[in-house]
Amino acid sequence: MKCYLGIDIGSISTKGVIIDEENNIIASSYIWTEGNPVESVKKLVEILKQQLPEEYKIHGIGTTGSARKLIGIMLNANVVKNEITAHAVGTLAFHPDVKTILEIGGQDSKIIILRNGIIVDYAMNTLCAAGTGSFLSSQAKRLSIPIEDFGEIALTSKNPAKIAARCTVFAESDLIHKAQVGYSKQDIIAGLCKSIVLNYLNNVGKGKKIRGPIIFQGGVSKNKGVLKYFREILNEDVMVDENGHLMGAIGIAILSKKESSEKQYDLNIEDIKFITKANECNKCPNNCEILRIYKNDEHVDSWGSMCGKVK
Amino acid sequence: MTIGIPRSMFYYYFNKKWKYFFDYLNINTIISPKTNREILDNGIKLSTDEMCLSLKSYIGHVDYLKDKCDYILIPRIDNYGRKEQTCTNFLAIYDIINNIFDIKILDYNIDLENNETELEGLLKLSKILKKTKSEIKKAYSYACTMEGKEKKKTIIDNMNKLSSTKTKILLIGHSYNLYDSLIGVPIIKYLEKLNCEIIYSDLFDYKSTKDIVSKYSKNLYWKYSKQNISSLKYIDKVDGIIFLSTFPCGLDSLVNELVFRKINKPYLNLILDDLGGIAGIETRIESFVDIFEY
Numbered sequence: 001m002k003c004y005l006g007i008d009i010g011s012i013s014t015k016g017v018i019i020d021e022e023n024n025i026i027a028s029s030y031i032w033t034e035g036n037p038v039e040s041v042k043k044l045v046e047i048l049k050q051q052l053p054e055e056y057k058i059h060g061i062g063t064t065g066s067a068r069k070l071i072g073i074m075l076n077a078n079v080v081k082n083e084i085t086a087h088a089v090g091t092l093a094f095h096p097d098v099k100t101i102l103e104i105g106g107q108d109s110k111i112i113i114l115r116n117g118i119i120v121d122y123a124m125n126t127l128c129a130a131g132t133g134s135f136l137s138s139q140a141k142r143l144s145i146p147i148e149d150f151g152e153i154a155l156t157s158k159n160p161a162k163i164a165a166r167c168t169v170f171a172e173s174d175l176i177h178k179a180q181v182g183y184s185k186q187d188i189i190a191g192l193c194k195s196i197v198l199n200y201l202n203n204v205g206k207g208k209k210i211r212g213p214i215i216f217q218g219g220v221s222k223n224k225g226v227l228k229y230f231r232e233i234l235n236e237d238v239m240v241d242e243n244g245h246l247m248g249a250i251g252i253a254i255l256s257k258k259e260s261s262e263k264q265y266d267l268n269i270e271d272i273k274f275i276t277k278a279n280e281c282n283k284c285p286n287n288c289e290i291l292r293i294y295k296n297d298e299h300v301d302s303w304g305s306m307c308g309k310v311k
Numbered sequence: 312m313t314i315g316i317p318r319s320m321f322y323y324y325f326n327k328k329w330k331y332f333f334d335y336l337n338i339n340t341i342i343s344p345k346t347n348r349e350i351l352d353n354g355i356k357l358s359t360d361e362m363c364l365s366l367k368s369y370i371g372h373v374d375y376l377k378d379k380c381d382y383i384l385i386p387r388i389d390n391y392g393r394k395e396q397t398c399t400n401f402l403a404i405y406d407i408i409n410n411i412f413d414i415k416i417l418d419y420n421i422d423l424e425n426n427e428t429e430l431e432g433l434l435k436l437s438k439i440l441k442k443t444k445s446e447i448k449k450a451y452s453y454a455c456t457m458e459g460k461e462k463k464k465t466i467i468d469n470m471n472k473l474s475s476t477k478t479k480i481l482l483i484g485h486s487y488n489l490y491d492s493l494i495g496v497p498i499i500k501y502l503e504k505l506n507c508e509i510i511y512s513d514l515f516d517y518k519s520t521k522d523i524v525s526k527y528s529k530n531l532y533w534k535y536s537k538q539n540i541s542s543l544k545y546i547d548k549v550d551g552i553i554f555l556s557t558f559p560c561g562l563d564s565l566v567n568e569l570v571f572r573k574i575n576k577p578y579l580n581l582i583l584d585d586l587g588g589i590a591g592i593e594t595r596i597e598s599f600v601d602i603f604e605y
Contacts, residue, residue: 119602120577
């Protein structure tokens with residue numbers, strides 16, 4: 001039977017799914033990227049292979065997320081697409097009536113506005129990482145609380161501390177100040193979750209018409225505190241799909257299905273030596289940083305050159 | 312005598328006129344090369360933090376030219392009439408460059424509110440250029456005619472693109488950003504790779520599109536900003552709009568924000584600062600263009 005692999009390689013986590021012709025999930029996995037997309041994808045593919053029943057054969061591979069290009073070459077993907085489109089396509093497959101997708105990931109946050117199953121608008125955070133997952137996890141570390149418990153602890157607070165919701169640098173000094181004047185940890189954590197929501201709505205959500213049904217996705221959607229404040233502040237129901245963290249991977253798998261051919265892919269990448277070398281090209285004043293990709297010592301691709309002449 | 316022309320800021324508004332003008336007078340000019348990393352880096356080193364990326368780049372271009380010519384051509388533009396002012400940088404560049412570099416500057420004023428026309432300004436250069444006033448007058452009128460002809464052609468080309476069958480993207484930005492090889496060109500190339508038709512906000516006949524500006528604001532007085540948003544006269548003919556500006560452009564931060572609130576079309580706002588890589592921009596553009604395909 002035909003099936004399709006979708007991989008979403010984010011800054012923090014790597015997500016993979018295998019779907020069949022009817023978009024049913026046959027295998028799925030979610031692991032940490034740990035700063036090494038190549039190795040984490042190798043690990044991910046091994047896990048997926050073990051879950052995959054014998055009779056299924058892979059007919060398409062899609063990659064998305066910030067390392068999509070690199071992994072796309074590594075796996076010979078037939079589709080390489082940005083995560084916004086992938087998320088929208090994946091979510092629409094399960095929730096055809098969704099009108100707003102809120103997404104907060106490790107390094108970026110975005111909002112996608114859909115009407116009648118068509119993306120009509122979207123926004124993404126600018127270079128600033130304020131109000132994203134990495135901010136939450138660095139604060140969790142500072143308070144020495146596991147990030148997984150953050151949401152539960154936030155729910156116990158009755159009086160969330162007010163925390164500046166603009167910039168993480170100010171938010172952090174605010175946090176320290178609140179702790180020093182004696183706010184309880186619960187209140188500070190709840191305040192932090194609330195500030196994430198306010199920050200999101202003030203930045204990416206600014207001027208967007210947020211209408212229900214609303215779905216909240218990305219790693220931060222697992223945080224119950226943030227979810228609670230989204231519901232409270234938007235005054236609308238906000239859904240979290242149990243597969244929400246996989247939506248990007250599912251979406252890209254669906255897109256690869258659309259473009260698939262009779263070609264079959266094998267997943268024996270464990271032994272493939274896959275290295276990247278970066279160096280500065282000094283042939284012109286641009287000094288482009290060229291990244292060359294080698295598969296088993298063979299040069300397969302490169303990017304980064306502005307003129308396109310340097311391979 | 313060689314006159315240096317930095318390929319930045321004013322260049323993108325006057326290059327044709329200047330070319331014909333100096334060619335007619337048989338005066339040598341040297342134009343700095345397309346912006347590259349080295350030029351931009353030198354510009355950033357010599358400038359202050361508050362300057363916009365485009366101005367930093369301009370300073371880099373002047374730095375490139377400083378030992379290669381006798382004069383650097385820098386006009387000082389205040390306004391083109393009432394409510395037709397330019398960005399303060401266009402007024403200040405002369406003084407900024409004068410402060411940073413020890414070079415000779417060939418300057419003239421454009422300040423129509425005080426009856427200082429472009430021709431008037433150029434005539435004052437006659438002593439330095441060693442040309443008679445009548446020669447300059449002739450060269451100027453020749454340059455204007457030739458520039459006008461070429462402009463007409465580009466305007467027609469731009470208008471024709473409005474009836475293209477491809478995905479049509481209106482690219483709104485200042486000329487000096489749109490056509491700079493490090494700022495706008497990578498974006499234009501990428502849009503072309505995605506098979507989009509690009510319509511440029513600065514290539515319309517401003518006289519015929521001008522009226523639309525009051526729909527967005529009645530109080531704007533920046534000529535080039537007004538010219539850019541006047542392209543929204545054809546908003547119904549395009550699929551989406553990309554706003555391109557450089558950080559921290561004061562004009563764009565106000566004008567674009569005004570426009571966002573009043574348009575009912577998908578738009579993408581790209582603000583570029585120091586340019587490390589194009590990956591983040593590609594993600595945004597690709598997903599924006601996907602709106603029209605999925």
